[in-house]
Amino acid sequence: MITIIERMQESITRIRTPKEIRVGTAIAETIGLSAIFTVEEVREAAALANGKPKNDGWIYKVLDSMELKGLIEADIDTVPVEYTATPALGQLLEAHQTE
Secondary structure (H helix, E strand, O other), rough: OOOOOHHHHHHHHHOOOOOHHHHHHHHHHHHOOOOEEEEHHHHHHHHHHHOOOHHHHHHHHHHHHHHOOOOOEEEEEOOOOEEEEHHHHHHHHHHHOOO
C-alpha cells in the first residue's frame, strides 16, 4: 500500500527540471531553506553556484515554475517580493541527492 508521503515524493521527483534543482540547491546552500529571500538574493546565489555572472531573464521563469509546483511561496504584498521555501523543496533536493 502506497502512503500519501510516498505519492507526494513520487510527484515531486517527476516535476523537477535541471534549473529548478540548480536554483533549489543554490538556495539551500547559500541562503538556507528556512530563510526569506528575494529574487536578487536567488540570482546572486545561482551565479555563485554556477560560477557565471548574474543573468536576469531566466531566474524569473524558474521561480515562477517553482512557485506553481509548490516548491516555494511568494509574498506579493512585499516590495521586493519575498519568497520562502516549502518542505517540498527540501524533499525534492533530498530525492535528487539519493539518485
